Amino acid sequence: TSTRDNSSSMLAVKNWSQALDPTYGLPPDVAFNIIEEDGGDEYSREDTIAAHKYFLAMVSPVFKAMFFGLTKETREVVPIRGTSKDAFTLMIHYIYQKKIYWMGKSVILLLEVVNLAEMYDLKGLMEEVKKPLDKYPLTPET
Secondary structure (H helix, E strand, C coil): CCHHHHHHHCCCCCCHHHHHCHHHCCCCCEEEEEEEEECCEEEECCCCEEECHHHHHHHCHHHHHHHHCCCCCCCCEEEEECCCHHHHHHHHHHHCCCCCCHHHCCHHHHHHHHHHHHHCCCHHHHHHHHHHHHHCCCCCCC
16 A cells, blocks of 8 residues: 555544644654765755654654664664655655645656655655656656
């Protein structure tokens, strides 16, 4: 089942994205710090991406193992490598059911999201990102 299928049945909540709003009253319990490579040098982005461990674990077996497995992650800020902040943010927005306009995104960004969907076993996200990718004309330049 896709992420949307799993999350749509969870307590019949209509819009999970409201949980990311600081005024909602459900504070996040984990943050992700994306460490990007820029010309061979790694650097850490100061701003983090906040989320909720239980919610992430409900939609991804990888997050479930990360936060509740035998070698669970205990840091409040989890470093993430191998992707961009924009791609990781899109994945989190997808998980929380925020509306995403895929058609305006670059092919590189979409491919980074495909990698994240595979890495975190989010089949619904993979299907979602393939739609705009199928519409891009592939040429030797792209």
